[in-house]
Amino acid sequence: MTRNLDVSRDLYATAQRFIAGGVSSDARRTAGVPLYVDRAAGARIWDVDGNVYLDYVLGQGPALLGHCPAPVAEAVAAQVARGIVYSAQHAAEVRVAERVCAMVPSAERVRFNTVGSEAVHAALRLARGYTERSKILKFEGHYHGWLDPVLYSVHPAVDLAGPAAAPVAVPGTAGQQHGHSDDLIICPWNDLEALTRLMDRHAGQIAAVITEPVLCNTGAIEPDPGYLRAVRELCDRHGTLLIFDEIITGFRLAPGGAQEYLGITPDLSIFGKAMAGGMPVSALAGKAAVMDHISAGKVAHAGTFNSQPVGIAAAEATLRILDEQREEVYGTLFARGEALMDGLRAAADKAGVPMLVAGPGPVFQTYFTDARAVRDYRDFAATDRAMMTRLHAALLERGVNMVPRGLWFMSTEHTEADIAATVDAFTDALGTL
Structure with missing residues (x-):
């Protein structure tokens, strides 16, 4: 052809x-x-x-x-006729938040964003605000958006990336602000010994471990049996939050995302992509004790297009199908x-x-x-x-x-x-x- x-x-x-x-x-x-x-x-x-x-x-x-899909297209068209942007609250965002909390194991509170990179940024800020610690541990090969603080060691040249058991932070682009890597720890994925060593070395300093629970930005790599459960236990031992970046896996692997599929509940979760059938909606969800630092005004989170009504209409139609026809x-x-x-x-x-x-x-x-x-x-x-x-x-x-x-x-x-x-x-x- x-x-x-x-x-x-x-x-x-x-x-x-x-x-x-x-x-x-x-x-x-x-x-x-x-x-x-x-x-x-x-x-x-x-x-x-x-x-x-x-x-x-x-x-x-x-x-x-x-x-x-017809139900999503119809919901979007109906909402466009009612209004495109309010910069105010509306009933559909309440219904969608309630459904997300019912579907997702880690979700007790929700905040909406537009794209995944925003929601990641919010999660990391919240983790630092909640723990009063500065360092974030991420895994080599994992992608958490294109913003400067996390665009490190996604697909680095191996000859620049250091030893396999102790990777170094490799910036993903020219123009990244110097110093972001000072608070970033890079760890190999599926290597519990390396993770244990790094968390012990930085005890009391790591605000959060962030991971794709199934690594989909570098192949489609599932965690070794027992690996994420051990990560969960390490985070609990060190008072570190566990963040699942479910931008890809969320609602794709199960109604409750990879955390339901794998049986591991993080403290915070980031969703996007499949949750609104293609409309730009993302969400930060998590345990009330952590998310209420946003509620109390201690950690800032804002955005003109947060819970934008057309996107939320698409999310409501999509999540209803995923939940009720699971x-x-x-x-x-x-x-x-x-x-x-x-x-x-x-x-x-x-x-x-x-x-x-x-x-x-x-x-x-x-x-x-x-x-x-x-x-x-x-x-x-x-x-x-x-x-x-x-x-x-x-x-x-x-x-x-x-x-x-x-x-x-x-x-x-x-x-x-x-x-x-x-x-x-x-x-x-x-x-x-």
Whole structure:
């Protein structure tokens, strides 16, 4: 298949004159012409040239119910007719907050934001205000937004990142303010010995440990059995808050997020993406004793678009479906995800291509590697990422869209026929690499 991209090329040429880098997010940079979407519905997107794709990017995860689910679209349209922005309270935010607290194990209080980076920033400020400590421990390979204080050691060059057991903080961009790394401790993921050592070394100084409970910004890496429970116990022992960054895993792995899926309850949680079906809504949720430092005015949290009514309308419609139809929704997500994973593994085996397919199911990762497991960032960095970029391009030519680094998101709209078609395209793509 050779796609016609004439309109896309013209748009990109114009975009490069007026948009810095030609795209509006660094995550959309590509070696060739980026994808210009005209419309999306269900499990498919159509580009401006009329090409159609089975979509496993789903807006980087938010379209859990597929693109443009009717109940969400109807709720958004109805709210737009009533008002777009109030900068005042409204009834829907109360209903959504109540539902989040009912669904999520750690949620006793909620504050809304617009994007994930904001909610992370609020969580870290709150942790420091509550504990009166300054240091934050984050894990190598974990991404918590693009703001300066946490944009360290996400995908660093391994030769700059220090020893595997004791990583150093590597800034993610030019222009980061000097000194932010002074209060940041970098730890390898899935290494309990290293975490214990670091927390003992900095005893009484660490406000919070922040983690993706399933690492989805570097592969789709699940915690080792017992690992997060041990992290929880270490945090309790040291008087340190445990923060789960559930921007990706929240509402995707279970109605209560990865914390329900894994059975570990953090002190604070950060949600976004899937909670509003694609509208920009994020949330900070947590235990009342901690969140009430915001309630009391001790820790500042503000924003013109916090609980913006159109986004909240989308969140209310989305969460109602996820909560009230949970068995059907999550049964479908896991079944379809596991079926696609099995099909991709079988195709790679038949082609003699060394590939690992791993992850929970509603989100998973393909890796070009001989390894039997990928447990942390260093393992991920050792996989053939250049080959994954080539696979992404080959799949686009065959009408399949995945996240370029090899991540796949499932929606309730992906059918058995879609999975069969995807495996066929994948098989054909492997033959060209």
